[in-house]
Amino acid sequence: MAQPANPDADLHWLYEAIKLSRYCPPSATAFSVGAVLVTGDGRVLSTGFSRERDPSDHAEEVTLARLGLAGHGAAAGPGLSADSFADPGATHGSWASEELAGATMYSSLEPCAARASRPTPCADLIIASGVGRVVIAWREPPIFVQGGGAVRLRQAGLAVTVIPELAGAARAVNAHLLS
Secondary structure: OOOOOOHHHHHHHHHHHHHHHOOOOOOOOOOOOEEEEEOOOOOEEEEEEOOOOOOOOOHHHHHHHOOOOOOOOOOOOOOOOHHHOOOOOOOHHHOOHHHHHOOEEEEEEOOOOOOOOOOOOHHHHHHHHOOOEEEEEEOOOOOOOOOOHHHHHHHOOOEEEEOHHHHHHHHHHOHHHHO
């Protein structure tokens, strides 16, 4: 079962995701997004940001890949040591399903429900991972693809929380795309 909403923790971790989005290499064709995956007891399992290793990387995809849940591993992100999260080379079988079900994915932007760069959108990766809860700052505007990730996540039974008071901070990182 996903961890219950804790407004202070949600604000803290979502702000951390927004800070990670500032590490994204600039792009005229993609949003800058940061993500943090946190266990129900407040341990960071993994982090990621868009274009971290490859121009097609999405933040949630990198975050899950570090845990062996999205196809490929990665090294620790900025400001984090390898012990900031679990073994980046671990496979899905290494993670207790109850730990992932109780985890929350914090993302500065709504996880994508469609994408042009890879076949599996982030919403589907999150659903397949077993993560039970997603918290976002900003719903995806229809600049590159239609949004709808939050709806897809809810339809799959995940708890989704939107914290609109942090949407401005997430938009600010992407101001170059919104003019």
